Amino acid sequence: MNVVAKTETGRALGDAFAVVRDRLPGKGKIADQRREAFEAYERLGLPHRRIEDWKYTDLRALMREVLPLAPAPDAAALARAAAAIKLRAIDGVRRLVLVDGAFAPDLSDLGNLDKGLSIRPLRDVLDAGDNALSVQAIATDVSNPMLALNGAMATDGVVIDIANGTVLTQPLHIVHVASGTAPASMFTRSLLRLGRDAGVTLVESYLAGEGAKAYQTHDGLIVAIGDNARLDHVRLVEDSIDAFNISSATVSLGAHAHFNTFGLTSGGHVSRYQLTVTCAGEGSKVETNGVNLINGKQHADTTLFMDHAVPHCASREIFRAVVDDRAHSVFQGRIIVRPDAQKTDAKMMTRALLLSDDAEADNKPELEIFADDVTCGHGATTGALDESLLFYMRARGLPEKEAQALLIQAFVGEAIETIASDALREVAIATAQRWLKARA
Amino acid sequence: MSLLEVKDLKVRVEEREILHGLSLTVNPGQVHAIMGPNGSGKSTLSHVIAGKPGYEVTGGQILFKGEDLLEMDPNERAAKGVFLAFQYPVEIPGVTTWNFLHAALNAQRKARGEDEISSPAFLKKVREVAKSLNIPQDMLKRGVNVGFSGGEKKRNEILQMALFEPAVCILDEMDSGLDIDALRIAADGVNALRSPERAMVVITHYQRLLNYIVPDVVHVMSKGRVVKSGGKELALELEESGYAQFEDAA
Ligand SMILES: Nc1ncnc2c1ncn2[C@@H]1O[C@H](COP(=O)(O)OP(=O)(O)O)[C@@H](O)[C@H]1O
Ligand SMILES: [Mg+2]
Numbered sequence: 253m254n255v256v257a258k259t260e261t262g263r264a265l266g267d268a269f270a271v272v273r274d275r276l277p278g279k280g281k282i283a284d285q286r287r288e289a290f291e292a293y294e295r296l297g298l299p300h301r302r303i304e305d306w307k308y309t310d311l312r313a314l315m316r317e318v319l320p321l322a323p324a325p326d327a328a329a330l331a332r333a334a335a336a337i338k339l340r341a342i343d344g345v346r347r348l349v350l351v352d353g354a355f356a357p358d359l360s361d362l363g364n365l366d367k368g369l370s371i372r373p374l375r376d377v378l379d380a381g382d383n384a385l386s387v388q389a390i391a392t393d394v395s396n397p398m399l400a401l402n403g404a405m406a407t408d409g410v411v412i413d414i415a416n417g418t419v420l421t422q423p424l425h426i427v428h429v430a431s432g433t434a435p436a437s438m439f440t441r442s443l444l445r446l447g448r449d450a451g452v453t454l455v456e457s458y459l460a461g462e463g464a465k466a467y468q469t470h471d472g473l474i475v476a477i478g479d480n481a482r483l484d485h486v487r488l489v490e491d492s493i494d495a496f497n498i499s500s501a502t503v504s505l506g507a508h509a510h511f512n513t514f515g516l517t518s519g520g521h522v523s524r525y526q527l528t529v530t531c532a533g534e535g536s537k538v539e540t541n542g543v544n545l546i547n548g549k550q551h552a553d554t555t556l557f558m559d560h561a562v563p564h565c566a567s568r569e570i571f572r573a574v575v576d577d578r579a580h581s582v583f584q585g586r587i588i589v590r591p592d593a594q595k596t597d598a599k600m601m602t603r604a605l606l607l608s609d610d611a612e613a614d615n616k617p618e619l620e621i622f623a624d625d626v627t628c629g630h631g632a633t634t635g636a637l638d639e640s641l642l643f644y645m646r647a648r649g650l651p652e653k654e655a656q657a658l659l660i661q662a663f664v665g666e667a668i669e670t671i672a673s674d675a676l677r678e679v680a681i682a683t684a685q686r687w688l689k690a691r692a
Numbered sequence: 693m694s695l696l697e698v699k700d701l702k703v704r705v706e707e708r709e710i711l712h713g714l715s716l717t718v719n720p721g722q723v724h725a726i727m728g729p730n731g732s733g734k735s736t737l738s739h740v741i742a743g744k745p746g747y748e749v750t751g752g753q754i755l756f757k758g759e760d761l762l763e764m765d766p767n768e769r770a771a772k773g774v775f776l777a778f779q780y781p782v783e784i785p786g787v788t789t790w791n792f793l794h795a796a797l798n799a800q801r802k803a804r805g806e807d808e809i810s811s812p813a814f815l816k817k818v819r820e821v822a823k824s825l826n827i828p829q830d831m832l833k834r835g836v837n838v839g840f841s842g843g844e845k846k847r848n849e850i851l852q853m854a855l856f857e858p859a860v861c862i863l864d865e866m867d868s869g870l871d872i873d874a875l876r877i878a879a880d881g882v883n884a885l886r887s888p889e890r891a892m893v894v895i896t897h898y899q900r901l902l903n904y905i906v907p908d909v910v911h912v913m914s915k916g917r918v919v920k921s922g923g924k925e926l927a928l929e930l931e932e933s934g935y936a937q938f939e940d941a942a
Contacts, residue, residue: 639745644782645792647742648852649770649800658795662786662835 268320269404275321276407278378278386285390290404292394299397308582308614309553311398314522315496319468321405322352322436329431332461334359336429340459340490342679345425351461352431353407353438359427368418368450374409374441385411389443389474396526398498402472405439409472412454416447416478423453423484423673428469430495431461437468448478448506453673454485458519460492466521467492471499479506479533485513486676488683491520493548500526505565507533514671515542516680517552518687524553531565531593538567541670543680544583545660545687547576547607555584558600560593563623569600572667574660575611576691585630586618593623600630605637605663607656657688693758694719695891696741696774696860702751703733703740710736712916713752718860721888725902725927726895728913729935734895735779737913738864742776743769756860770796771803773859777849777866779895784836789848792836793818793855800856821854825881842869843878850881861885862893867901879904899931914938 269290276286298315299306325333333351337359348371349359355373362371378386389411392403410426426442444454458469469491477483483503491497497520505511517523529538544552558567573581581604589596604613615632637659645655664684671677696718703711710733718724728734740747741754743766754761761769784792798808809817818832825847837845846866853861863882867875882905886892894905902910902924910926911918912935919938920926 638782641782641784643744643766644778644784645796646766647744647770647776647778648792648796649767649803649856650796651767651799652765654795654799655767658787658792659784662784665786 272321272405276405277375278390279381281382281387282378282390285387285392286404289392289394289400292400293397293404296397296400305555305584308580308584308616309522309524309551311498314551315468318401319435319437321407322432322438322467324354325351325356325431329461330356330359332463333429333431336431336459336461337427340457342425342455342676344675345423345455347425347427348410349427349429350408350410350440351429352436353440355408355410366418366420366422368415369420370413372411374406374411374443377411389441393502396500398470398524399472399500402439402441402470402500405437405470406441406472407439409440409442411443412445414444414446414450414452417449418447419451420453423455423676425455425457428456428458428471429461430459430464430467430469430491432467433463433465435466437470439470441472441474444473444475444483446475446477446481446483449480450478451482452484453676454483455488455676456486457488458491458497460495464492464495466494468496469499471497473499473501475501475503477503477505477509477511480508481506482510483512484672485511486671486680487513487515487525488680489515489517489519489523489525490683491523493519493550494521495519496521497523497525499524500528502528504530504532505536505538508535509533510537512539512670512672513541514667514680515554516545516683517543517554518545518683520550520552522551524555526555526557528557528559529567530559530561531567532561534562534564536565538565539670540567541570541667542572543664543667543684544573544575544581545664545684546574546579546581547691548579549577550579551582552579553582553584555582556586558585558587558598560587560589560596560598562592563594563596565593566597567599569602570667570670571602572664573602573604573613574607574664575604575613576607578608578610580612580614582614584616584618586620587628587630589619589621589623589626589628591622594625596623596626596628598626598628602632603663604634605660606634607637653692657692660688661685695757696893697755698737698741698752699755700752701737701740701749701754703736704748704750705736705746709750710916711740714917716911716918718891718893720891722909723886723892723894723905723907725907725910726893726913727897727899727910727927727930730897732913733916734913735864738776738862738895741862742766742774767799768803770856770858771800775853775856775858775861777846777853777861777863779864779868781837781845781849783838783840785838787836788833789836790818790832793852797855818855821851824884825851825854826877827851843871843874846870846874846878847881850878854881854885859889860891860893862895864895865897866894867896867898875901876904899927902927912938
């Protein structure tokens with residue numbers, strides 16, 4: 253056994269796992285998978301800076317320990333969650349709510365499901381016993397300790413199936429709310445399976461109820477997009493300023509499928525979002541875009557792994573970071589083009605704007621190309637706001653912060669523009685404006 | 693009281709003195725022209741009046757309606773009624789002209805304790821001004837000055853001047869890069885804004901502009917000082933004899 257597992261942290265959580273194990277949904281094979289996943293986590297321990305993928309986000313230093321599992325929400329916690337949701341409500345969506353790691357049916361819209369749409373809590377799926385779906389749901393890449401931990405501990409989530417040919421006009425909105433008043437961890441995992449020729453928009457947001465303190469969100473999303481299907485995905489991280497959010501999404505695309513994702517992180521103390529996208533079907537198209545708006549001592553890491561496994565696929569990444577005070581933004585983007593993936597067209601552009609001398613932005617683009625007939629490129633820039641533009645704007649009467657706000661909005665606008673839905677683009681703009689207003 | 697009073701102004705840029713004790717008094721209703729060769733310090737003067745960072749004022753004063761302008765932020769100066777039409781207007785991608793002007797006008801109004809102007813009222817106002825300056829509507833929807841020709845950029849400056857209705861307008865080389873038709877449109881725009889309460893300081897290298905905007909007073913600047921002042925005939929004199937005669941005086 254590795255020395256790493258001997259850390260205090262590993263042992264404390266190991267005891268915790270032994271305690272909660274029987275409370276976790278799923279028996280038989282699922283329970284075995286969980287145990288294996290937990291053992292993998294114990295072997296590896298919390299990731300640290302000497303592990304290449306975690307170089308800039310050393311969880312041993314930043315998070316130090318994984319907190320025990322949050323208790324199921326009581327009526328008061330659900331009421332606080334309802335209040336938090338109301339403040340960030342998005343019109344016209346079907347809302348699916350997870351509070352403190354448990355699906356909250358009373359806060360969710362499960363009525364009048366469209367034909368071809370199925371939504372079930374993960375707990376029900378796991379409790380139903382071993383079957384292909386439940387086993388897949390808890391399957392885990394054990395090489396990544398945080399994914400392994402999520403697989404071991406996941407208490408609930410939503411399992412969404414969209415039948416072949418079903419194109420939903422109403423977006424689905426998974427809302428993660430931390431509502432417990434004592435620091436604790438939530439482990440959730442959701443699945444979305446889009447059939448052939450299907451289409452949907454999925455919004456995910458992370459919020460805190462009043463009084464939620466220093467909590468940890470450990471979330472996983474597993475998505476399979478069928479042939480010729482389309483998923484639009486918008487992710488908004490507005491966790492409380494002392495919270496941790498360690499999340500991942502794993503997305504695979506069938507032939508001629510289209511995945512458009514946009515993430516905006518303005519909340520949380522430390523956040524890490526690991527997105528793995530695989531073009532598994534020819535002619536698929538991926539747009540992954542994102543914005544970080546962070547200040548104070550926030551740390552926000554987006555790590556993208558774009559895997560071109562087959563020919564004729566295209567991927568585009570536009571990432572913008574705005575970093576103020578002593579905050580630290582990380583963007584790692586690895587594009588791999590496998591030997592068979594001829595005619596791949598992959599481009600990545602990341603830009604960071606530093607608003608203070610102590611702000612930090614790390615950009616690590618990597619291209620690994622094993623095919624010869626491809627168009628690939630990446631670019632990364634880091635800079636400050638242009639003084640000559642600021643002076644021009646101030647000379648027209650705009651106070652400094654207002655002038656900065658307009659320039660910052662323009663800067664992040666290039667990424668926000670990629671959101672396909674007008675309404676959700678407005679939601680993202682409003683979120684950015686809230687951040688700008690708070691700093692003015 | 694004079695509107696703008698520059699008294700014995702000394703300015704350094706990066707350890708080098710550029711203005712060596714410049715004085716200028718501008719009264720309401722007047723149009724002053726400042727002429728001088730390249731490098732004489734004309735833009736430096738305009739920047740210092742507008743409050744651009746990076747200039748060190750080592751001596752003298754600038755008073756606007758008797759108030760110390762050098763104590764104010766650039767945006768405060770704008771709200772009080774100081775306007776600089778830039779020699780090189782910048783491009784601001786991603787910020788529409790429309791949005792920018794609305795935000796700027798409201799910021800000025802707010803600073804003066806006035807009500808904000810609503811979108812419809814603003815739209816109407818901008819449309820009128822744009823029309824008079826031959827500025828097409830769709831230019832207002834584009835990023836500020838992005839993809840504008842030289843002439844369009846200068847017209848956009850005049851548009852802003854008309855919109856903000858400042859008390860003192862400083863026009864830095866507004867004729868540079870303009871053909872004769874564009875110059876005429878821009879000059880008409882400026883002349884339309886002349887009023888007994890407002891003053892203009894027209895900075896130019898060439899006399900040509902002064903055929904269209906006729907000044908009350910002409911100053912010749914050389915090497916960071918005003919070396920001669922006179923009536924509008926001084927501009928014509930310069931046109932014939934050039935700046936060389938003043939080089940020694942400076
Ligand atoms: N930012 C600066 N840094 C260094 N020198 C400057 C700067 N701005 C202006 N100067 C110098 O100051 C002098 C006056 O420049 P300027 O005010 O632009 O003159 P004008 O507008 O009359 O052509 C020139 O010698 C110029 O090189
Ligand atoms: Mg000049």
